[in-house]
Amino acid sequence: RVPIPTLLRLACYYRALVEQEQRGARRLSSSEIAQLCGISATQVRKDFSFFGLGGKPGVGYDPAQLRGQIARVLKLDRPHQIVIVGAGRLGQALAAYGGFGAYNLQVSGVFDSDPAKIGKRIGGGLTIQDVKKLTPKTCPGKRCIGALTVPADQAQRAADTLFSVGIYRILNFTPAPIEAPAGAIVRTAAFTPEFAVLAFFDKETHYE
Amino acid sequence: RVPIPTLLRLACYYRALVEQEQRGARRLSSSEIAQLCGISATQVRKDFSFFGLGGKPGVGYDPAQLRGQIARVLKLDRPHQIVIVGAGRLGQALAAYGGFGAYNLQVSGVFDSDPAKIGKRIGGGLTIQDVKKLTPKTCPGKRCIGALTVPADQAQRAADTLFSVGIYRILNFTPAPIEAPAGAIVRTAAFTPEFAVLAFFDKETHYE
Numbered sequence A, B: 001r002v003p004i005p006t007l008l009r010l011a012c013y014y015r016a017l018v019e020q021e022q023r024g025a026r027r028l029s030s031s032e033i034a035q036l037c038g039i040s041a042t043q044v045r046k047d048f049s050f051f052g053l054g055g056k057p058g059v060g061y062d063p064a065q066l067r068g069q070i071a072r073v074l075k076l077d078r079p080h081q082i083v084i085v086g087a088g089r090l091g092q093a094l095a096a097y098g099g100f101g102a103y104n105l106q107v108s109g110v111f112d113s114d115p116a117k118i119g120k121r122i123g124g125g126l127t128i129q130d131v132k133k134l135t136p137k138t139c140p141g142k143r144c145i146g147a148l149t150v151p152a153d154q155a156q157r158a159a160d161t162l163f164s165v166g167i168y169r170i171l172n173f174t175p176a177p178i179e180a181p182a183g184a185i186v187r188t189a190a191f192t193p194e195f196a197v198l199a200f201f202d203k204e205t206h207y208e
C-alpha cells in the first residue's frame, strides 16, 4: 500500500520529467527535480531509493528513462480512460485538452443532462451523450476514471451515476463534498491553493 | 523568506479548513488536517509551531480561528484580483467559478483577442475585453494575479502582455513553459497529476 502523499510526489516528478523532456533536457539532478516539485532533494532521493528508481550518484537522471520507471510504479504504463460528466465550459475544456496523452490518459466520453447539449460535437472529436445512457458498458474493465464538472448542487447525483455503473475513481472539480461508497476514491481538483501561493508574493522583493 | 513547499502546505490547510467549515466542523485535530492534505501529522504540527498557529494539545483546532491565522500568514486577509487572459472554455469557467470568495480572491477582468468574443457578457457578471486594452491601470497596486487560459502557442505572448502592464504573478493553465522576467513568479496549474494518482488505484482492493 503506497500512501497518497507519496503518490502525489511521484505524479509531480512524472509531470516535471514530461515538461523537461519537452524542453529537450538530457540529464536532471535530484535537486532540479526537487525544485520543480517544491520538495526537498532529500525527499526525492528517499522516494527514488524506496522504489529502486535508477540514476548514478553525481551523474543525474535520464528524464525519459526515469519517466518510464515512474510510469510503471503509478500504472501509467497502461491506458486509462476519463469519463466526463457535465459538458459545460470546464467539461468541454477538459475534453479538448491536449496534455492527457503524455500520461496514457484519454477522454473516452462526455455526458450531460441538458437536451440542448446532447448530440453536439465538441473539441477532442467527441459527441456529448445523454447522462442517462451511462452504463457499465461505457467503460468496461477497471481502467476508468470519472471527472465531475457539473454545478455543485448536482455533484452528488452525478457521482452516484458514476458509482452505479462501476466507475469508482472520481476527480471532483466542483466545490461540493461527495459521499462515496466503500471502496471508492474521490479526489478534489483545486487550483485555488495555487492562487493562494501567488497571493503571498505580493511585493516584488519576495519574488524568487 | 518562506519556501514554496511550505506555502503550498499552508494553502492546503487553508482549503481543508474552508471545506470543513462548510461541512459544519467544530474542532479539527492536526491528524485530520494532515489526512485532508495528504501530509504527515508531524509536518502539520511543525508548520503550526513555526508560524505560531494556535490550538491546545489534545483539544484540537477551531477551524474558523485557524483559517484566520493562516489567512494572515498567506496574506489572504487582503483582497487580490485575478485577471484572466483567454476567454475560451476554461477562461469562462474560471470567471464564473464561485469558490474564489473564500480566499478573498475576485476575478476583475477577462481579456481575449478574438473580435467575435470581445464585448460578450459572460458568467460572473463580467464582459470580455480586448487584450489590447490591458494597461497598467487595469489592476493598479500590487494585488493582481494573471491567469493564462489561451492556447499553448499563445501563452508566451499573453504572458508578456501581463508582464508589460506590471502583473508579475501568473498561474499558467497552458502546457507551454513560460519565460519570465526577473522578479516575476509563474506557477503551472495542472490537474493531470491528480488523474495520475487515481490511475494508481486500478483495483478495488487498493481503495482506502
Ligand SMILES: NC(=O)c1ccc[n+]([C@@H]2O[C@H](COP(=O)([O-])OP(=O)(O)OC[C@H]3O[C@@H](n4cnc5c(N)ncnc54)[C@H](O)[C@@H]3O)[C@@H](O)[C@H]2O)c1
Pocket (backbone or CB within 6 Å): A085, A086, A087, A088, A089, A090, A091, A111, A112, A113, A114, A117, A131, A148, A149, A150, A151, A152, A154, A157, A158, A173, A174, A175, A189, A190, A191, A192, B092, B093, B094, B096, B097, B098, B099
Ligand atoms: N476547481 C476549480 O477551481 C473550478 C474552476 C472552475 C469551475 N469549477 C467548477 O466546475 C463545475 C462546472 O463549471 P462550468 O463553468 O463548466 O459550469 P457550466 O454550467 O458551464 O457546466 C455545467 C454542465 O453540467 C451539466 N449538468 C447539470 N446537471 C447535470 C447532471 N445531473 N448530469 C450531467 N450533467 C449535468 C449542465 O447541463 C452543464 O452543461 C462547477 O461546479 C464549478 O464550480 C471549478
Ligand SMILES: NC(=O)c1ccc[n+]([C@@H]2O[C@H](COP(=O)([O-])OP(=O)(O)OC[C@H]3O[C@@H](n4cnc5c(N)ncnc54)[C@H](O)[C@@H]3O)[C@@H](O)[C@H]2O)c1
Pocket (backbone or CB within 6 Å): A092, A093, A094, A096, A097, A098, A099, B085, B086, B087, B088, B089, B090, B091, B111, B112, B113, B114, B117, B131, B148, B149, B150, B151, B152, B154, B157, B158, B173, B174, B175, B189, B190, B191, B192
Ligand atoms: N491544465 C489543464 O489540465 C488544462 C485543462 C484544460 C485546458 N487547458 C489549457 O487551457 C488553455 C485554454 O483551453 P480552452 O479549452 O479554454 O481553449 P479555447 O480555445 O476554448 O480558448 C482559448 C481562448 O484564448 C483566446 N486567445 C488566443 N490567443 C490569445 C491572445 N494572444 N490573447 C488573448 N486571448 C487569446 C482565444 O480567442 C480563445 O477564446 C489551453 O492552453 C489548454 O491546453 C489546461
